[in-house]
Amino acid sequence: MSELKRPPLPHDFHPEVPSFTVVSEDVQEGAPLQDAQVYAEGNTSPHLRWEGFPAETESFAVTCFDPDAPTGSGFWHWVVFDIPKSVTELPVGAGSGKFEGLPAGAVQVRNDYGAKEFGGAAPPAGESHRYVFTVYAVDSAKLGPDAEASPAVVGFNLRFHTLARAQLIGTYTGPSNS
Numbered sequence: 001m002s003e004l005k006r007p008p009l010p011h012d013f014h015p016e017v018p019s020f021t022v023v024s025e026d027v028q029e030g031a032p033l034q035d036a037q038v039y040a041e042g043n044t045s046p047h048l049r050w051e052g053f054p055a056e057t058e059s060f061a062v063t064c065f066d067p068d069a070p071t072g073s074g075f076w077h078w079v080v081f082d083i084p085k086s087v088t089e090l091p092v093g094a095g096s097g098k099f100e101g102l103p104a105g106a107v108q109v110r111n112d113y114g115a116k117e118f119g120g121a122a123p124p125a126g127e128s129h130r131y132v133f134t135v136y137a138v139d140s141a142k143l144g145p146d147a148e149a150s151p152a153v154v155g156f157n158l159r160f161h162t163l164a165r166a167q168l169i170g171t172y173t174g175p176s177n178s
Helices: 151-161
Strands: 021-023 048-051 059-066 075-084 128-138 162-173
Touching: 021 128, 021 162, 048 128, 059 151, 075 128, 075 151, 128 151, 151 162
Parallel strands: none
Antiparallel strands: 021 048, 059 075, 059 128, 128 162
16 A cells, blocks of 8 residues: 555544553564564564553553555454553553453453454555554543444544543554465
8 A cells, every 4th residue: 555545543533632652562663563463473462551641541441453454444453441540551462362461340342353352463465554552541440331342332432531542553564475
């Protein structure tokens, strides 16, 4: 995909909010994802740590979204919310379907692969996609949806309850078919 024809980032449609910082031992801004974050390789959620969020934050949500997926609506790779405000870091693999590494009370919904876990990068052959990891500072301890909600419903609720946002964008190019 050429840079001019790329779909907008998901937050381009949301109200502007302050930003804070998210860093990772596994994902570097603008750099290719590691094999561990690729569906056919490790399929493992990355380490994420955040700071500088508003004092009135009551919980956090974390998502991974591919706006470049050839679906017309992007592709949700990971959606977790109701992360307690005392938690400011998720370890590698926290997004596994076993819920190890997620704090008590956190809710993980189905991704677009149909599983309640992190689903790694898997763009079509030869296509380069962006993977937007976002941490949301939320104004309530419980966002509202339950574990059966769709990523779109979670996103709808986040639109109205986000105090601030931090994002980190990795890339991945699907292997060519040669």
